[in-house]
Amino acid sequence: MTTVKFQLETLSCPSCVKKIESALNKQEGVKDAHVLFNSSKVKANFDETLIPIEQLEVTITKLGYSVLSKKVS
Amino acid sequence: MTGKTKRNITAITGFLLAIAFMFYLTGWHLPQEIILVISTIIAGFPILIKAIQALRMKAFSIELLVSIAIIGALFIGEYVESAIVSFLFLFGAYLEARTLEQTRSSLKKLMDMAPLEATVLRDGVRWTLPVEEVLIGDLVAIQSGEKVAIDGKVVSGQAFINEAAITGESVPANKKMEDTVYSGTMVDHGYIEVIAEKIGDDTTFSKIIELVEEAQESKTKTEKFLEKFAAIYTPAIIVVAVLVFLVTRNIEFTLTFLVIACPGALVISAPVSIVAGIGNGAKNGVLIKGGEIMEKLAKVNTIVFDKTGTITKGCPEVTDIRAFSMKEDDLLKIVAEAEVVSEHHLGQSIVKEAKTRSVPLSNKPDNVEIIKGNGIRARLAGHQLTVGNRKLMLGNGISISPEADAYAVDRERQGNTAIYVAVNRSVEGIISIADQIRPEAAEAIINLRAAGIKQIYMLTGDNRYTAELVASKLGIDHVFAEMLPEDKVTKVQQLKDEGLRVAMIGDGINDAPAIATADIGLAMGGSGSDVSMETADVVLMADKLDKFAHAYSLAQATVSNMKQNTFFAVGTVVLLLIGVILQKVFLASGMFIHELSVLIVILNAIRLVRYTSEKAWYNKPTSRNSATQQVREGV
Numbered sequence: 001m002t003t004v005k006f007q008l009e010t011l012s013c014p015s016c017v018k019k020i021e022s023a024l025n026k027q028e029g030v031k032d033a034h035v036l037f038n039s040s041k042v043k044a045n046f047d048e049t050l051i052p053i054e055q056l057e058v059t060i061t062k063l064g065y066s067v068l069s070k071k072v073s
Numbered sequence: 074m075t076g077k078t079k080r081n082i083t084a085i086t087g088f089l090l091a092i093a094f095m096f097y098l099t100g101w102h103l104p105q106e107i108i109l110v111i112s113t114i115i116a117g118f119p120i121l122i123k124a125i126q127a128l129r130m131k132a133f134s135i136e137l138l139v140s141i142a143i144i145g146a147l148f149i150g151e152y153v154e155s156a157i158v159s160f161l162f163l164f165g166a167y168l169e170a171r172t173l174e175q176t177r178s179s180l181k182k183l184m185d186m187a188p189l190e191a192t193v194l195r196d197g198v199r200w201t202l203p204v205e206e207v208l209i210g211d212l213v214a215i216q217s218g219e220k221v222a223i224d225g226k227v228v229s230g231q232a233f234i235n236e237a238a239i240t241g242e243s244v245p246a247n248k249k250m251e252d253t254v255y256s257g258t259m260v261d262h263g264y265i266e267v268i269a270e271k272i273g274d275d276t277t278f279s280k281i282i283e284l285v286e287e288a289q290e291s292k293t294k295t296e297k298f299l300e301k302f303a304a305i306y307t308p309a310i311i312v313v314a315v316l317v318f319l320v321t322r323n324i325e326f327t328l329t330f331l332v333i334a335c336p337g338a339l340v341i342s343a344p345v346s347i348v349a350g351i352g353n354g355a356k357n358g359v360l361i362k363g364g365e366i367m368e369k370l371a372k373v374n375t376i377v378f379d380k381t382g383t384i385t386k387g388c389p390e391v392t393d394i395r396a397f398s399m400k401e402d403d404l405l406k407i408v409a410e411a412e413v414v415s416e417h418h419l420g421q422s423i424v425k426e427a428k429t430r431s432v433p434l435s436n437k438p439d440n441v442e443i444i445k446g447n448g449i450r451a452r453l454a455g456h457q458l459t460v461g462n463r464k465l466m467l468g469n470g471i472s473i474s475p476e477a478d479a480y481a482v483d484r485e486r487q488g489n490t491a492i493y494v495a496v497n498r499s500v501e502g503i504i505s506i507a508d509q510i511r512p513e514a515a516e517a518i519i520n521l522r523a524a525g526i527k528q529i530y531m532l533t534g535d536n537r538y539t540a541e542l543v544a545s546k547l548g549i550d551h552v553f554a555e556m557l558p559e560d561k562v563t564k565v566q567q568l569k570d571e572g573l574r575v576a577m578i579g580d581g582i583n584d585a586p587a588i589a590t591a592d593i594g595l596a597m598g599g600s601g602s603d604v605s606m607e608t609a610d611v612v613l614m615a616d617k618l619d620k621f622a623h624a625y626s627l628a629q630a631t632v633s634n635m636k637q638n639t640f641f642a643v644g645t646v647v648l649l650l651i652g653v654i655l656q657k658v659f660l661a662s663g664m665f666i667h668e669l670s671v672l673i674v675i676l677n678a679i680r681l682v683r684y685t686s687e688k689a690w691y692n693k694p695t696s697r698n699s700a701t702q703q704v705r706e707g708v
Contacts, residue, residue: 012170023130038177038289038348064126073274 001031004053006042006060007069011035016065023059027051079119079167086116086160093156109152116159117143135335138311142328146660149324157661158332165668172675176345179352179682180285186238186257187278191215191222194266204273211269217262221254224271224278232263238278240615241358280606281614284362285355289348291363295639296343303336306646310334325659332663333649338670342638345678350631353684358614359624366610370593370628372574376526377565377587379579380533380543381418381508383597384618387580389419389508391426392489395480396502402432404502408494411438411451411458419490419506420449446534446557448492459495462536464555471495477503485538507539515547517618520686524626528573532561532587561587578613578621595621626686634681638674645670 011017017035020042024033029050034043044056057067089112096105117140124136139162146155174181193200194212204222207213212228215221221234233245238257245261248254254267257278273279292300314330317323347364354361361367378384396404409427412420413434427434438451438458447468448461459469463481466473473481473493477500481491489505518529530551533540540554553564561577565587568575577584577591585608588594596609597616606612613620649666652658658666 010170010174012166012173019127019130019134026131036286036290038344039180039286041286059130062126063130064123 001045002048002053003043003045003073004056005071005073006044006057006067007071008040008042008060008065008067011037011040011065020060020063020065023063024056027055027059030056079163079170082116082119083160083164083167086112086156087164089115090156090160093153106152109156110147113143113147113152113155113159116163117155120159120162135337138331138334142331142660145324145328145331151325151660154325154660158664161661161664161668165664165671168668168672169675172672172679173345175679176349176675176682177352179349179356180282180289183238183285183355184282186220186259187282188220188222188256192219207269207272209269209272213267213269214264215254215260215267216264217260219260221256221258221260221267223267223269224253224255224276225267225269227252227254227265227267230263230265232265233261234263235259235261236615239281239358241356241620242615242617281355281360284360284606285351288361288363288366289344289351291365293343293347293364293368293635295368295635296347296364299339299343299639299642302643303340306339307334307336326653326656329653329658329660329663332660333646333653333658333667335667337667338638338642338645338674341671342642342674343635345675346631346635346638346681349678349681350627350634350684353681354624354627357620357623357627358617359620359627360606360612360614361624361628362610362612366593367628367631369574370576370611370625371632373576373593373625374526375528375530375568375573375575376521377530377532377561377568377575377577377591378549379561379577379584379587380531380535380540382580383578384514384531384543384547385508385510387418387508387616389422389490389506391422391504392507393484393505394502395505397477397500399501402430404494405430405504406432406434407436407453407456407458407496408460408492408504410434410436411441411449411453411460414438414441414451415443415449417443417449419492422506423492423504456496457498459498460492462491462555463493466493466495466500469495469498471498471500473500482538485536486542488539488542490535490539510543510546511616511618513617513619517622518547518549520619520622521625524622524629524686526625530564530568532556532564534558534583558583558586562590565590576625595624623686627681627684630684630686631681634678638677641677642670642674 017037020035021033024030024044029047031045036043042060046056053072057070060067089108093105093108093112096108120136121140124134124140127134127136139158143155143159146158188204190201190203191207192214193202193207194214207223213223213225227248227250231249234248234254235243235245236255236258237243239255248265255278256276310330311334314327317330318327347367350367351361381387394401394405405427409424409432412423436454438453440452442450444450444461444465447465450459459465459471463473481503484491484505489507492504492506493500494502494504529549531540531544531549532553534556535554537554540552544552561584565575565577569592575591576593576595577587578595578597579588580597588596588609593611594609595611595613597613611624645666649658649663653663
């Protein structure tokens with residue numbers, strides 16, 4: 001299991017939270033994805049053998065949110 | 074779409090709307106219509122893209138509702154409505170993002186204090202490295218104007234350090250050899266060399282940021298309720314819209330429903346207050362671990378204080394040594410030798426006194442037995458040493474002579490803790506130790522009462538006389554002395570059982586069980602102590618009681634702010650619905666009211682960012698109602 005934190009640009013509508021969470025959680029290999037609305041971050045636990053980190057980033061970008069930085073731990 | 078393009082599009086469409094209005098005034102109908110359509114397309118396009126992006130991920134979004142409304146309005150030829158709705162939606166989103174940043178600004182300011190690079194001395198060579206490359210054990214040099222990049226102990230030099238990032242206190246603290254410095258703080262003037270002990274995410278500073286970030290996400294009951302409400306509200310309104318269309322065949326009326334189905338202010342009203350409140354706390358050195366804790370703290374009516382380290386400074390000093398047969402320094406020597414192993418603050422102050430008097434500590438104690446809350450027993454150079462309170466002596470069958478007892482009681486009456494020293498079962502002397510009351514304690518207690526605290530308790534392991542002396546100086550209602558850590562837990566539980574809402578504040582280590590038992594547990598002196606940061610609900614990073622009073626007033630202000638917002642948001646929804654049903658509110662006005670309500674809710678929360686409790690106290694020394702009044706009146 002790997003944990004990644006993406007820093008997005010300021011999230012302003014709370015509805016984005018659900019949108020991003022449900023899109024990420026639908027991906028295979030993602031255990032749980034969680035949006036930190038107030039700090040505009042996405043925290044995801046996922047299995048790197050099933051899904052590459054880039055795939056998560058692309059999913060978020062495709063939803064219309066640019067990823068500013070990421071931190072893997 | 075980035076914030077910049079959003080801003081540009083909003084500006085362009087705003088300009089187009091102004092031109093269209095001029096054409097309207099001059100009566101040129103056709104150009105007015107054309108410009109409105111162009112404006113709709115420019116502003117509507119990015120909204121539509123977002124809606125499609127979400128749809129592709131099988132997610133339902135507010136943008137979809139607004140897109141349908143805009144396209145529908147174009148379809149029926151309501152160009153004014155379509156242009157205004159799309160413009161307002163974008164403009165609203167832009168303003169929301171800008172103002173939301175304000176509610177989050179406290180944390181942002183903290184994060185900006187994060188150090189970027191450090192000067193490291195390796196093999197006598199100076200390297201300037203990015204913080205990520207500093208290793209544990211590295212010798213880090215910091216000079217005036219530079220930030221400390223790691224947590225560690227000072228090994229040489231001396232400096233005044235601004236620790237606002239950690240404690241919220243901007244008065245520089247003097248740091249010299251052996252003192253701990255923290256990442257994120259800044260050297261005001263001076264020069265120090267520090268051995269790195271904690272780096273990167275393990276530093277206290279990083280932990281504070283992490284903790285505050287998590288705290289801001291934790292949901293309050295109000296928030297959960299509002300989210301549930303919104304989750305039902307939006308689909309319900311859409312269903313109503315469809316029904317309305319089937320019955321009335323009135324497209325504009327139907328589209329209006331779609332616009333007001335956005336839950337905007339409803340979902341955001343509670344979280345913005347909490348975020349602003351928690352951020353304000355963090356900036357002032359008060360870490361409140363979440364919205365629910367904020368709500369509980371606001372309701373507290375009883376406070377239980379620990380004495381040592383909480384009401385008093387917790388660094389007691391030896392005030393007197395009375396040796397009955399041996400020399401003072403010899404008595405001090407044997408006690409200090411035994412107490413070296415003790416982590417108790419009284420024991421440590423004896424060791425400190427020996428060091429100050431340059432008494433050499435040569436013997437090592439054996440069979441050390443620490444009797445929690447009472448004292449210590451050890452064998453030292455062939456003698457059995459018993460050091461501790463009256464209870465420990467009596468429990469070990471050591472008799473106390475009347476004059477020794479009279480002396481001890483006299484010392485205790487003067488606010489000292491009297492420590493009996495027995496060698497081989499005979500009392501050889503008494504060491505008096507006193508701990509100063511924190512200078513801000515009296516005022517903090519007055520402010521807490523003014524903010525609505527009804528009963529104040531003090532529980533201490535110390536003797537009755539000292540405890541009562543402290544309590545009477547500060548006007549504390551109830552005192553319980555000579556208590557063990559488990560007695561404190563029982564007492565806190567008992568107060569809770571009586572129906573009181575109890576906050577327990579202690580130093581975080583000895584008092585951890587009692588802190589965990591209380592409705593709200595607060596720990597003092599969080600700086601660097603991981604235990605207190607984990608067990609307590611609220612951590613006061615600066616060792617200052619006035620921060621507690623601030624935290625309490627802040628919690629009340631935050632909760633009342635949240636209530637105002639919730640009330641306002643729900644009220645707006647109801648009024649909008651009535652307005653739509655009575656056909657008084659249409660597309661453009663519906664969108665306008667919706668965006669306006671979101672902004673009002675955010676602006677209200679921003680007041681909390683700048684909230685200072687002092688203003689509230691000065692203007693209302695009597696009742697709590699006037700305190701919240703003051704907050705409403707715009708601090």
